[in-house]
Amino acid sequence: MWQVLILISVILLVYIISRITKNSNKFISQTSNEIVKCLVCGLNTPVKESINQGKDWFCSKECISRNDI
Numbered sequence: 001m002w003q004v005l006i007l008i009s010v011i012l013l014v015y016i017i018s019r020i021t022k023n024s025n026k027f028i029s030q031t032s033n034e035i036v037k038c039l040v041c042g043l044n045t046p047v048k049e050s051i052n053q054g055k056d057w058f059c060s061k062e063c064i065s066r067n068d069i
């Protein structure tokens, strides 16, 4: 009987772990799909392609150097 209980708990554990990893993947994809506006040229770019400096977002290194001038 205890073997059945162990089997059930293992299945439950795998189910919980898969749910946790699915949720975290969803969270990562949501944040990486976010669109931010470049402070210098106003271009809308995805977060993963943008460069963050403090509160401001830039589409490229060129725009960061232009913002410093």
Ligand SMILES: [Zn+2]
Pocket: 038, 039, 040, 041, 042, 043, 058, 059, 060, 063
């Ligand atoms: Zn820009």
